[in-house]
Amino acid sequence: xxxxxxxxxxxxxxxxxxxxxxxxxxxxxxxxxxxxxxxxxxxxxxxxxxxxxxxxxxxxxxxxxxxxxxxxxxxxxxxxxxxxxxxxxxxxxxxxxxxxxxxxxxxxxxxxxxxxxxxxxxxxxxxxxxxxxxxxxxxxxxxxxxxxxxxxxxxxxxxxxxxxxxxxxxxxxxxxxxxxxxxxxxxxxxxxxxxxxxxxxxxxxxxxxxxxxxxxxxxxxxxxxxxxxxxxxxxxxxxxxxxxxxxxxxxxxxxxxxxxxxxxxxxxxxxxxxxxxxx
Amino acid sequence: xxxxxxxxxxxxxxxxxxxxxxxxxxxxxxxxxxxxxxxxxxxxxxxxxxxxxxxxxxxxxxxxxxxxxxxxxxxxxxxxxxxxxxxxxxxxxxxxxxxxxxxxxxxxxxxxxxxxxxxxxxxxxxxxxxxxxxxxxxxxxxxxxxxxxxxxxxxxxxxxxxxxxxxxxxxxxxxxxxxxxxxxxxxxxxxxxxxxxxxxxxxxxxxxxxxxxxxxxxxxxxxxxxxxxxxxxxxxxxxxxxxxxxxxxxxxxxxxxxxxxxxxxxxxxxxxxxxxxxxxxxxxxxxxxxxxxxxxxxxxxxxxxxxxxxxxxxxxxxxxxxxxxxxxxxxxxxxxxxxxxxxxxxxxxxxxxxxxxxxxxxxxxxxxx
Numbered sequence: 350x351x352x353x354x355x356x357x358x359x360x361x362x363x364x365x366x367x368x369x370x371x372x373x374x375x376x377x378x379x380x381x382x383x384x385x386x387x388x389x390x391x392x393x394x395x396x397x398x399x400x401x402x403x404x405x406x407x408x409x410x411x412x413x414x415x416x417x418x419x420x421x422x423x424x425x426x427x428x429x430x431x432x433x434x435x436x437x438x439x440x441x442x443x444x445x446x447x448x449x450x451x452x453x454x455x456x457x458x459x460x461x462x463x464x465x466x467x468x469x470x471x472x473x474x475x476x477x478x479x480x481x482x483x484x485x486x487x488x489x490x491x492x493x494x495x496x497x498x499x500x501x502x503x504x505x506x507x508x509x510x511x512x513x514x515x516x517x518x519x520x521x522x523x524x525x526x527x528x529x530x531x532x533x534x535x536x537x538x539x540x541x542x543x544x545x546x547x548x549x550x551x552x553x554x555x556x557x558x559x560x561x562x563x564x565x566x567x568x569x570x571x572x573x574x575x576x577x578x579x580x581x582x583x584x585x586x587x588x589x590x591x592x593x594x595x596x597x598x599x600x601x602x603x604x605x606x607x608x609x610x611x612x613x614x615x616x617x618x619x620x621x622x623x624x625x626x627x628x
Numbered sequence: 629x630x631x632x633x634x635x636x637x638x639x640x641x642x643x644x645x646x647x648x649x650x651x652x653x654x655x656x657x658x659x660x661x662x663x664x665x666x667x668x669x670x671x672x673x674x675x676x677x678x679x680x681x682x683x684x685x686x687x688x689x690x691x692x693x694x695x696x697x698x699x700x701x702x703x704x705x706x707x708x709x710x711x712x713x714x715x716x717x718x719x720x721x722x723x724x725x726x727x728x729x730x731x732x733x734x735x736x737x738x739x740x741x742x743x744x745x746x747x748x749x750x751x752x753x754x755x756x757x758x759x760x761x762x763x764x765x766x767x768x769x770x771x772x773x774x775x776x777x778x779x780x781x782x783x784x785x786x787x788x789x790x791x792x793x794x795x796x797x798x799x800x801x802x803x804x805x806x807x808x809x810x811x812x813x814x815x816x817x818x819x820x821x822x823x824x825x826x827x828x829x830x831x832x833x834x835x836x837x838x839x840x841x842x843x844x845x846x847x848x849x850x851x852x853x854x855x856x857x858x859x860x861x862x863x864x865x866x867x868x869x870x871x872x873x874x875x876x877x878x879x880x881x882x883x884x885x886x887x888x889x890x891x892x893x894x895x896x897x898x899x900x901x902x903x904x905x906x907x908x909x910x911x912x913x914x915x916x917x918x919x920x921x922x923x924x925x926x927x928x929x930x931x932x933x934x935x936x937x938x939x940x941x942x943x944x945x946x947x948x949x950x951x952x953x954x955x956x957x958x959x960x961x962x963x964x965x966x967x968x969x970x971x972x973x974x975x976x977x978x979x980x981x982x983x984x985x986x987x988x989x990x991x992x993x994x995x996x997x
Binding site: 417446465471 | 873874876877879880882883884886887889890891892893894936937938
């Protein structure tokens with residue numbers, strides 16, 4: 350087979366260099382401080398879950414990592430290079446993003462969408478080569494959307510649509526993959542399948558940063574979890590160390606409770622049993 | 629219990645290269661076939677249009693008069709000198725101008741739809757045509773140094789008016805990064821009204837110099853000439869080449885701006901370049917033939933329905949079919965009330981406006997991409 354693994358980094362990054370490093374990143378949006386000194390590191394082969402309450406700045410941190418918002422202060426490095434030293438195309442060959450609600454024409458076929466992921470590898474007048482078709486095909490196979498490659502996006506279920514956009518990101522052959530709530534609005538099985546895919550990609554050497562609201566899901570699959578609260582990373586580390594009752598309550602409030610999985614011992618974040626709750 | 633065998637069985641064993649081949653590779657015939665057909669159709673339509681006109685010249689003779697102008701062809705047609713002058717100097721430039729303008733308006737419509745991700749964007753509805761007509765009217769009225777360049781200033785002034793109109797509509801409709809589809813078209817309507825009334829004012833006060841402008845308020849190929857054609861064609865070709873070079877990037881822009889940017893596309897710069905080039909094409913079309921609405925709406929949509937939304941195919945097909953469409957519309961405008969002429973803009977509006985209403989009704993404006 351001629352296709353290289355979809356996750357292979359086209360630019361070789363020394364394993365000791367973090368794929369993503371944000372240092373004291375501050376971002377203001379409409380005069381409001383959204384990120385307030387966020388520091389985060391992600392290495393190759395790592396699946397990192399970014400969690401935190403609504404409005405903590407999770408999406409903004411992803412956008413800061415791809416030069417989509419101006420920094421008030423701090424620095425961001427991708428594969429050891431500061432963001433301003435990378436052209437948009439060079440950055441797009443290193444980092445792929447799956448947004449929360451990406452848009453595309455409903456009549457566009459999955460295969461067409463995925464092939465657009467090759468854009469950073471093509472010049473203005475360039476045509477897709479066999480190599481590009483192979484990379485897109487491999488991306489679809491990995492993301493599990495090969496069997497509906499010819500279908501229009503408007504005909505897909507929520508889970509299938511999510512896979513199509515993940516495949517589009519994989520077709521970029523990025524070293525670093527950023528996903529913003531890829532499991533929102535999916536049923537539990539589909540959520541698990543997406544996370545299993547992310548685990549697989551990390552195992553193949555990609556760095557994966559995933560914003561996720563479901564703390565139990567994050568704890569079950571992620572190597573590390575970073576807890577973002579009021580614009581800063583308050584704690585990062587192994588799920589058991591981060592998702593303690595104390596940390597979770599401080600960030601989220603008193604309506605959540607942490608218990609342990611009866612078999613794996615992993616943290617389970619569940620609704621707290623308060624007086625106004627049933628039973 | 630879930631039947632494991634059944635679940636596994638639902639995953640067909642397709643390998644990646646086969647998927648790539650099956651899903652993407654269109655055969656050469658499938659790509660070039662429609663283009664060849666559209667080109668052949670245009671040749672037929674051009675030939676047919678040449679045989680139509682007020683002077684009673686037999687169709688065969690009209691075509692023979694043209695064909696024997698080609699090098700190395702000697703048909704020995706004997707016809708009055710006036711017939712030859714009518715075919716070569718009156719009908720031919722008129723028919724070619726209709727093709728250039730029709731192709732240009734349809735092409736620029738497709739480009740505007742691509743940049744704005746708005747199915748209703750086209751030169752007329754965006755106010756671009758009215759802006760260009762205003763610029764052209766100014767060029768006719770002002771004592772510009774015409775000299776040997778003659779008509780040459782008109783497309784440039786029209787381009788100025790078109791650029792102001794499209795930027796105006798864009799800036800009004802823009803809210804943050806998003807551009808509302810409905811607001812864009814409403815802004816275009818308002819800008820059309822402003823430019824239209826100023827142009828009328830110029831016409832009413834401009835006296836003798838403004839006379840030629842009257843004809844093109846409704847769009848007409850009455851004033852078509854070799855001079856206008858030869859001055860206008862390079863602008864149209866230049867603009868079309870610049871837009872055409874961005875065919876694949878226009879496909880990327882059909883995703884939201886955030887995705888396009890994250891795929892390494894400089895969204896703002898690309899949009900400005902394509903808008904400027906599309907406006908040059910549309911403005912030149914208006915400078916040649918006046919305000920002709922809805923060609924940029926009907927033709928790209930018909931092509932999309934037939935051949936899909938890939939801009940690399942859509943743009944050339946739209947240009948060829950737009951050319952055929954307007955040449956036929958012009959034949960109709962000449963023959964409906966012959967020997968009197970109905971402005972061709974009225975013919976296109978009568979076919980295009982109902983189509984516009986259909987688009988509004990059948991597919992929600994903001995959801996339609």
